[in-house]
Amino acid sequence: MNNYLSGINGIDDLKRLKASQLDDLASEIREFLLENISKTGGHLASNLGTVELTIALHHYLNSPTDKIIWDVGHQAYTHKILTGRKNCFANLRQKDGISGYPKCAESPHDIIGAGHSSTSISAAVGLSLARENLDQMGDIYAVIGDGALTGGMAFEALNHAGHIGADINVILNDNEMSISNNVGAISNYLSTLRNDPTLKKVKEDIEFLINKIPKIGKTVTNTVDRVKNALKYSFIQGVLFEEFGFNYLGPINGHNIIELMKHFKQAEAIEGPVLLHVVTKKGKGYPPAENNPDKFHGVGAFNIKDGSSKKSKSKASYSQIFGETLSRMAAADEKIAGITAAMPSGTGMEIFAKAHPERYYDVGIAEQHAITMSTGLARGGMKPVAAIYSTFLQRGYDQVIHDAALQNIDLTIAVDRAGIVGNDGETHQGLFDYSFLRPVPNLVMMAAKDAEQMQQMLYTAVNYQGPAVLRYPRGAAAGEYVPRNVSDLKEIEIGKAEELIEIETDMDLTILTVGSTVLPAQKAAEVLNNNGYKTAVVDARFIKPLDEEIIIKALKNSKNIITAEEQVLAGGFSSAVLELAADRGVAINKIKRIGIGDEFVTHGGMDQMKKEYQLDARGILENALSLLSKAEEVNELWPEKKD
Numbered sequence: 001m002n003n004y005l006s007g008i009n010g011i012d013d014l015k016r017l018k019a020s021q022l023d024d025l026a027s028e029i030r031e032f033l034l035e036n037i038s039k040t041g042g043h044l045a046s047n048l049g050t051v052e053l054t055i056a057l058h059h060y061l062n063s064p065t066d067k068i069i070w071d072v073g074h075q076a077y078t079h080k081i082l083t084g085r086k087n088c089f090a091n092l093r094q095k096d097g098i099s100g101y102p103k104c105a106e107s108p109h110d111i112i113g114a115g116h117s118s119t120s121i122s123a124a125v126g127l128s129l130a131r132e133n134l135d136q137m138g139d140i141y142a143v144i145g146d147g148a149l150t151g152g153m154a155f156e157a158l159n160h161a162g163h164i165g166a167d168i169n170v171i172l173n174d175n176e177m178s179i180s181n182n183v184g185a186i187s188n189y190l191s192t193l194r195n196d197p198t199l200k201k202v203k204e205d206i207e208f209l210i211n212k213i214p215k216i217g218k219t220v221t222n223t224v225d226r227v228k229n230a231l232k233y234s235f236i237q238g239v240l241f242e243e244f245g246f247n248y249l250g251p252i253n254g255h256n257i258i259e260l261m262k263h264f265k266q267a268e269a270i271e272g273p274v275l276l277h278v279v280t281k282k283g284k285g286y287p288p289a290e291n292n293p294d295k296f297h298g299v300g301a302f303n304i305k306d307g308s309s310k311k312s313k314s315k316a317s318y319s320q321i322f323g324e325t326l327s328r329m330a331a332a333d334e335k336i337a338g339i340t341a342a343m344p345s346g347t348g349m350e351i352f353a354k355a356h357p358e359r360y361y362d363v364g365i366a367e368q369h370a371i372t373m374s375t376g377l378a379r380g381g382m383k384p385v386a387a388i389y390s391t392f393l394q395r396g397y398d399q400v401i402h403d404a405a406l407q408n409i410d411l412t413i414a415v416d417r418a419g420i421v422g423n424d425g426e427t428h429q430g431l432f433d434y435s436f437l438r439p440v441p442n443l444v445m446m447a448a449k450d451a452e453q454m455q456q457m458l459y460t461a462v463n464y465q466g467p468a469v470l471r472y473p474r475g476a477a478a479g480e481y482v483p484r485n486v487s488d489l490k491e492i493e494i495g496k497a498e499e500l501i502e503i504e505t506d507m508d509l510t511i512l513t514v515g516s517t518v519l520p521a522q523k524a525a526e527v528l529n530n531n532g533y534k535t536a537v538v539d540a541r542f543i544k545p546l547d548e549e550i551i552i553k554a555l556k557n558s559k560n561i562i563t564a565e566e567q568v569l570a571g572g573f574s575s576a577v578l579e580l581a582a583d584r585g586v587a588i589n590k591i592k593r594i595g596i597g598d599e600f601v602t603h604g605g606m607d608q609m610k611k612e613y614q615l616d617a618r619g620i621l622e623n624a625l626s627l628l629s630k631a632e633e634v635n636e637l638w639p640e641k642k643d
């Protein structure tokens with residue numbers, strides 16, 4: 001058995017291999033991916049599907065002079081293996097390890113960072129315009145999947161690229177999958193291109209025959225031209241892309257390295273934008289992933305033998321509780337509709353889809369459309385609930401303001417993955433939604449602290465007559481999950497906080513908090529109160545509107561204040577508290593704000609990163625003791641191992 005991979009520590013080593021050795025290298029890389037990702041977790045299926053494509057690109061091109069831009073970038077592990085980072089995979093997506101996405105700081109071969117979908121063609125156009133001015137780069141390739149192609153931004157870029165005749169190459173990696181089955185008319189169109197290779201032959205014959213027709217008289221010539229265009233339209237491959245001004249090449253077998261490089265050479269000879277339609281199999285070479293590409297899109301540690309997860313079945317996640325509760329509510333209310341932007345499994349909306357397929361909509365990677373379509377659903381009498389990750393909701397911000405809040409639309413936005421998400425790192429942290437949603441008039445915004453409140457808050461948000469936002473974190477829900485019948489769910493009074501530990505006069509400390517930091521704050525306060533301090537805890541429950549009465553009461557009766565939130569501090573919950581104090585002229589003796597400072601939070605385990613930012617019970621206790629001038633007591637009161 002050869003071992004080409006062991007000799008590859010950079011692109012030059014790859015280029016020394018002959019084309020005939022590259023298939024063996026591909027097998028070795030597949031084995032390497034399975035070996036490593038089965039331990040670290042990561043995006044398995046997408047990377048198994050792009051091994052040959054990546055080898056072909058790097059063997060044919062000269063990166064980093066030639067530029068390769070990865071869309072979403074979750075499929076760029078082979079790119080990282082070939083560009084000198086093979087030995088970093090033991091720490092893939094771990095703290096201080098390499099990112100799961102292209103990252104400029106990691107390598108000159110990572111020309112553009114990624115993580116959010118549908119950005120690659122825009123970046124490629126920008127690079128091509130820079131090359132026109134500075135001429136400091138070679139060929140430019142954008143690799144975009146069929147899922148990412150459902151993102152509107154990709155069409156903005158195709159439109160512009162075709163208009164200016166940008167000299168770029170777009171590789172459409174078509175594996176018929178987004179995370180789940182791909183959706184949309186484009187996806188259907190691609191399948192006709194994929195499945196009718198005869199089209200290519202017929203097109204050639206038709207063109208040959210048409211060109212044989214003698215041009216006689218003006219009328220006949222015009223008719224012939226019209227026939228020619230009509231036939232061209234129906235037979236020419238990739239006409240959609242041709243109409244965007246791209247030269248279409250394909251479909252190309254994305255697992256045949258020689259065929260791929262032949263097409264790269266063909267593309268090189270073409271002036272202007274080229275779209276290479278490459279067909280691959282998501283999960284290629286590993287049957288569990290080939291058979292379940294959605295399940296193996298993003299995985300935790302698993303057993304290679306059968307693909308079974310190494311993680312024991314954990315508690316119900318907030319997403320699961322969301323999906324189950326919404327399904328129960330929808331059984332009692334036919335107006336409730338569920339909307340997702342290509343994330344049915346991640347958001348738990350697939351649970352709703354099974355229960356209410358007639359009121360379930362997956363719009364593809366199109367968060368902007370998801371929000372505004374939901375406002376249309378609402379204006380039509382439905383009660384839309386759009387489930388979108390916090391980080392991806394950033395894509396639909398204008399729509400939240402312009403189409404939902406301004407019109408005071410009765411829409412619920414379930415903001416999933418709100419807070420630290422862990423291994424996906426900077427591009428995926430959900431740490432800005434308080435800050436970008438709190439300023440928006442008409443919006444009500446709440447955050448769940450545990451499984452029970454998650455159900456109550458979803459019920460409250462859906463029944464609230466206007467735009468309501470519920471945010472909750474990634475992963476297992478805190479507290480015990482007891483599925484409630486809809487009849488047992490009660491609406492929470494809008495804007496009403498809850499004193500979990502009562503504020504009396506002359507408190508040593510009151511902790512004001514909301515969402516995922518509530519239970520850790522309660523634990524820290526209990527330790528303090530068991531050690532002679534007077535500590536109160538307020539669960540604000542709503543970031544907007546704030547319960548001004550309780551917060552002012554806390555400020556007036558506490559020597560020290562802590563605010564805690566799993567969010568950036570700027571514009572978040574603590575900002576709201578400070579704004580209130582200033583507006584009401586209430587002095588704050590001493591305050592410590594726990595949250596994320598002016599920085600992006602890198603990848604690492606969720607619990608590890610929360611500890612890093614003192615968002616766990618011990619971290620809150622540590623801050624409390626430093627306020628109480630007893631910082632040294634933290635190890636006594638909460639020894640490290642207790643976490």
Ligand SMILES: Cc1ncc(C[n+]2csc(CCOP(=O)(O)OP(=O)(O)O)c2C)c(N)n1
Nearest residue numbers: 046115116117145146147148177178179342
């Ligand atoms: C704006 C945005 N929305 C949603 C996602 C979540 N997401 C990551 S990969 C993916 C599917 C991508 O499908 P495709 O481009 O076909 O790549 P494949 O995994 O099939 O190789 C989605 C929806 C994202 N990264 N960015």
Ligand SMILES: CC(=O)[C@@H](O)[C@H](O)COP(=O)(O)O
Nearest residue numbers: 072074115298346417424474
């Ligand atoms: C690549 C991408 O953006 C998604 O696959 C994302 O990683 C999903 O995140 P979760 O694992 O939190 O669902």
Ligand SMILES: [Mg+2]
Nearest residue numbers: 145146147177
């Ligand atoms: Mg795909």
